[in-house]
Amino acid sequence: MSEQVVATEQDLLLSRFPEVVKPDERKGYDGYIVDSKALLDFAKTLRDDLGYDYLSSVTGVDYLPEGKMEVVYHAYKTTGGAPLVFKVQVPREKPVVPSLVSIYPGADFQEREAWDLLGIKFEGHPNLKRILMWEGFHGHPLRKDWHEPYYEEEHKPYKSRWPEGKAFRAEDRNPFGKNVDYPAGFDPAKWTPDISDALIYEGLGRIEKPHDDLPTEQIIVNLGPQHPSTHGVFRMVVTLDGETIVDLEPVMGYLHRNHEKIGERNTWLMNMPFTDRLDYLSPMSNNFGYALAVEKLLGVKPPERAEYIRVIMAELTRIQNHIFAIGMFLNDMGAFFTPSLYAIEERELILDVFEAVAGSRMMVNYFRFGGVARDIPEDVMQKIHDLAFERLPRRIDELDRYLTNSEIVRARGEGVGVLTAEQAIAYSTAGPVLRASGVPYDVRRAEPYGIYDRFDFDVAVRYHGDVYDRYLIRMDEVRQSIRIIQQALKQIPEGPIMTGKPQYQHRVPPGESYGRVEGPKGELGFYVVSNGKGNPWRYHVRAPSFINLTALAEMAKGHKVADIVVILGSIDIVLGEVDR
Amino acid sequence: MSTDDLNSPEYKDKIPEELQGTVAITTLDRIYNWGRRNSLWPMMFGLACCAIEMICTAAARFDFARFGMEVMRSSPRQADVMIVAGTVTKKMLPQVVRLYNQMADPKYVVAMGACASGGGPFKEGYNVVSGIDKYLPVDVYIPGCPPTPQALIYGLMKLQQKVDKQSIKEVYREAGKEIPIPVLGPDIMDPRDYDKIREYTLKKAEAEAQAATAAESAQSA
Amino acid sequence: MDGTGILKGLAVTFKRMLDTYIDDFKRGKKRYYTEEGIRYRQSAEVKGIFTVQYPEEKLPVPEEFRFVPFLVYDEGPNGERKDRCTACGICTKVCPAQCIWIKRATNPKTGRPVPRSEEFYIDIDMCMNCGLCAEYCPFDSIKMDHDYELATYDRHKDNILNKERLLKPASYYAQIRPLNYAREEEAKRQAEEAKRKAAEARAKRMAARKKTATPPKKKDNES
Incomplete structure (x- = not known):
């Protein structure tokens, strides 16, 4: 512009x-x-x-x-x-x-x-209820004057740890021995639970418009939070007319781990390993987004080699996330476990790379402000090379032969869970969900970050907006990611991997910053506000899985109850990111 | 399991030499536990990051079918082991306890990962339960964030060792005992704690009132 | 919708099943329970059975693998322990979960702090295995362990590691992370060399100064 x-x-x-x-x-x-x-x-x-x-x-x-x-x-x-x-x-x-x-x-x-x-x-909000906590919880936890039961100090590091550190467990200091606190004057005997939530639990039947002179009943069915198809602890309250979905309300917060509150107590660097645990299937992308946001404030730029390593890691993450998502999606369709076994096999090989480079299969904690934590060893580079040039293209083709033209996949996927382009934009969906609806919006192209402007790749886009297209788009994206990795491997220069000296206390200039990357689930954004101190004043995550769920009800309406599972699988949510 | 393993050590000498390796003498406990330890069915129940490692453990590379655990059941009624894989939040806790109550006896709980054991890095969070053992009896704790699949298998082997040592008499002693389900109030409430909560909140209200009057008198003075 | 898609898909699974037999046949006994076999099953060429028979054969962990932290001590010539930790507290300051507690030792006579830890605790029920403590320790004293077989029956007894359980010899560290160990030792050697050289140079300078300047005492007073 x-x-x-x-x-x-x-x-x-x-x-x-x-x-x-x-x-x-x-x-x-x-x-x-x-x-x-x-x-x-x-x-x-x-x-x-x-x-x-x-x-x-x-x-x-x-x-x-x-x-x-x-x-x-x-x-x-x-x-x-x-x-x-x-x-x-x-x-x-x-x-x-x-x-x-x-x-x-x-x-x-x-x-x-x-x-x-x-x-x-x-x-004017149509349904202004609590979403992550439950109705009736005391207080609004992200307010700065609200303290959690284990509150120790405003900011980390806590003074009790050094030099007079004597190990204790926080629960031992709580009067109940648990992580709880109650408002003054509260009496559990006189307390009545919030009715609105209880009604949903009961699953009340309601008689509504009779058709063909037959009085029919609509029933409310709960899927989750413990349900094999919900990819974690997610609940859908579905109103059914027969087998047809009339209405659907997603209920979340069952994995709300207070990421933002903890993030505001943490120092800037401490948040890095916490971001791994947001979308635990694609930790490298999360690291990337957070590093970008803070680097914008700090005004540092990583050296060339680190930029390439970042791209390679982010794209490997995308591949392993997408093939895992495809495997789980087929699970949801009823092809229990064989496709996901095949997918997990490839994922394991990529995780081996992460383990060798970053030290952990999932919780990589690999990015630092101004670079990455350590260089890729020679033998691991060779392995990435083998994977990107030989194994992965071959295996993706195999997966393609195995699944794409299968009549069952097509029958269950085509025309199910349709989201039009207008709806996709209006509901702020992102990533594969948005692109499968015919909107070629990819942050790597729309506002290139890192060195993505140097690579030759296509933004995958499909036009039907149904479940099957969302499956296809993941296949396409895996292929594009392989292309990017191949180019990066050819171009990667030698050199340092860190700008400046590694440090653990950052003085971040005051201001706000929004770093966003195209994560495997969609646009992942980190909004941070600094007041010039060692900790972020505000730390917010724009979580793509969470916002993509806004469109779930729209996608599911009118379909059969068995289709919800497939529709949810096609959005590919990770609860760590939905609930944070 | 060869006949040698099946033999109870105390009876081993009593088998005539020519029949050793063919005949085994064992106790009821031992053979019963042998059956149980090799068919521990975990519940298909994942909470957070650790659940992904649990899926990887179930998949081809680590394959806990080798231990007789391949049938992960989605229904608690058919499961013996609850692998609490991930952070237990207060909002999820009533469901976790309910699921535990619904499992068939004898049942086991494995706390997988730092979060399930003791709250983990999220311990200080306002919605996090600091360790599922505050509510459920846990048999094996597996540290790590997350434990690698091999660490999980090691923990499950520890559980098998525990099963080995149990006797039928003990195993069913606790059968049918239900744990009261926590309630979501202004914070999570254990029904067993109600009196304590009232006492605490009344004291708190008193202290607050006193502080308010003190502040008022200070102001007027 | 004639079923050919499903048949083609089934052909893929059938081929994978055949692959397991062919691969077993081709590689024979070397495939299992040998280092070579495990390496093959970790490589990008692997075909057929992918399973690692865990307790009998273990997947080798890479050098950078991290689980819970441990403390390194150097062994003296007579086998005495020399802690590397100086209780500087940097690990407690970077720890995101705040799971490290250090009590700094004090000189009993003067009450002044001495660079030694008296007590050191890590609560592994809070630790997130992120490795920041090891990364920022200036004395190469806290490192991430490779031992993941830590499951216990009682966390209250076992999972707050004290100094006794945390301390492990430098030889163990050298064994699990040979490359890192060599690099750090090399850096230390170089630093010492530079120090020695600087000391030598200073001594030489002083000697030279002694020679040129006639009354050295006076010079000192001037400066």
Whole structure:
């Protein structure tokens, strides 16, 4: 985008919304501050007149010292380019912001998350319930003045560890011996549980429109949180008419591990191994995104060799994630275990590479700010070479022969779970889900990061938007990733792998930063705010699996109950990332 | 298992020499446990990252079918071992306890990974249970974050060793005993703790009221 | 929809089944329970049966593999232990899970801290095996272990590792991470060499100065 376009955009926005829209002039910040009264009009202008049709991330920041709550929005054009950031500031005591769900339906779950964790009320939201915690939980945990039961200090490292360290277990200091705390004056005997949740549990039958003079009943069925097909602890509350899905409500939070709260206590470096545990099937991509976000603030750039290593690792991650996803997807279709056994075999070989380079099969903790932790040894380089040039292309072809034209896969996949391009954009879906619906949006192309602009690859895109296309697109992407790795292996130079000296305490200049990568599940973004101290003030993850689920209900409606399992499998969620 | 393994050591000498290797004398416990230890069926139940390593253990490379564990059952009614693979959150805890209650006796719990054992790196989190052993009796703890598939198999072998040492009399003693299911209130509540909670919250309210009056009097002064 | 797709798919599985027999036949006894066999099953050429027969044969872990941390001590000439740890506390500061506790030793007479740890604990029920402590330890004292067979029956007794359980000799470290060990020893040797050379040079300079400057005491006063 040229400077001129930005200038006219800014002129247009400022002239159309005088007084209520101002450029954000804090040091290190970017974008606009919008008055909450004008937010809806502003968003409409963005979407309809300026072409920012994709609302990527919505999150809140608690500026406790200033007594303000801020909601931060990142919007993009699906034709590519940099984000437009806009913010709404409201007083902390009464944080009320108009909801954007009517303009960008993709804001649905993210606004609920901001309500749940920060207590920001979104006026006009159709279903403003807690999403990660349960209804009735005390307090909004991400507020800076809210303390967890094991609260020790505001920031790590804790003083009790050194030099007078005497090992203790936090539960031994709690009056209950458990990780619990209760509000003052609460009496369990007089307490009644929240009804709305209980109703769902009961699975109440409801009589609704009789057809053909037959009174039919709609029933509510719970799938999960313990269900073999939900890829972890995920729950779907499905309303059925016979076998047809009338409505579906995803319920999550069963793996909510308080990633963001812990991340705000951590130092900058400590968050790196925690990011591995977000989407635990593709840790290298998570490392990549976080490293980018912090490097933007620090203003460092990794050396050439490290850039290549990053790309190789990120693409290997994509391959192993996608073949695992294909295997599990076939599991969901009922081909129990043989396809996934074949897929896991290839994945194991890639994990061997990770283990040899980073030290762990899954939790790699490999990226550092300004480079990577260690170089790839010669023999491992040879193995990557063997995999990328020989084994993987051969095995992908085999998987292709095995599955792609199978009549069962086609019959169960074609025309099931259709999402049109317009819907895909509106629901802010990302990654394979978006591209299978015919939107060729890939962050590696739309806003190249690292050195992705140097490689020759195609953005895989399919047009039917059904389950089968989402399977095909993963196959296509694996092939493109192999292409990228092959090019990277040919071009990788010798040299250092780290800019500057390795250090563990980073002084990060104040400001905000949003680093995003095209993870295997879609656009993975890290929004961090620094106040110049050793810890992030705000650390938010724009999790693609979580936001892709916004479209699940739309995809599932009208299909049979057996199809939900396949539809969910085709989105490829990882609960560590959905719930964080 | 050869006849030598099946023999109870204390009876081994009593077998005539010509029949050694052909006839085995054993105790009921030993043969019963031999059957149990080689058909421990885990429940297909994964919570977090460790579940992926559990899947890898079940897959071709590590293949715990070699230990008679290939039938992972999705229903707790058909399972003997619950491998708690991953972080147990407060929101998930009632379901985990319910699943445990539904398992058939004798049942075993393996805490796989740091999170299931003691909360792991997420221990300080407000929604994390610091160790499933606060609620369920755990038989084997496997440290590691995550434990590699081989570490998991080692832990399961430890469980088999434990099964070996049990006697039929003990095994069913606890049968049918149910663990009260925790309730999601303002925080997770163990029904056994209700009195303690009331005592604690009342004390807290009192302390808060006192602090408020102290602040008020300080202000007016 | 004539079923040819399914048949083609089944042909793939059939071929894979045949492969297991062909490969077993081709490689014979070397395929199992030998180092060569395991290496083959880890390589990119592997075909046929992929299984590692775990307790009998173990998948070799690469040098960089990390599990829980341990502390390295050097062995003195008479077999006495010399801790490398100086209780500087950097590992406690980088540890993301905050699972390391160090009590720094003090001189009993003066009460001043001395560079030695009195107590050292790691709670492996919190440890996330990230390896940051080993990466940032300036004394090569804390390292990541390769031993993953740690399952226990009682975590409260076994899973808070104290110094006794953490300390392992440098020879063990050299055995599990030969390349790293060699590199670190080389760096140490070079550092010592440089130190020695600097000392020598300084001595030479001093000697030279002694020769040129007539009253050395006066010079000292001047500077």
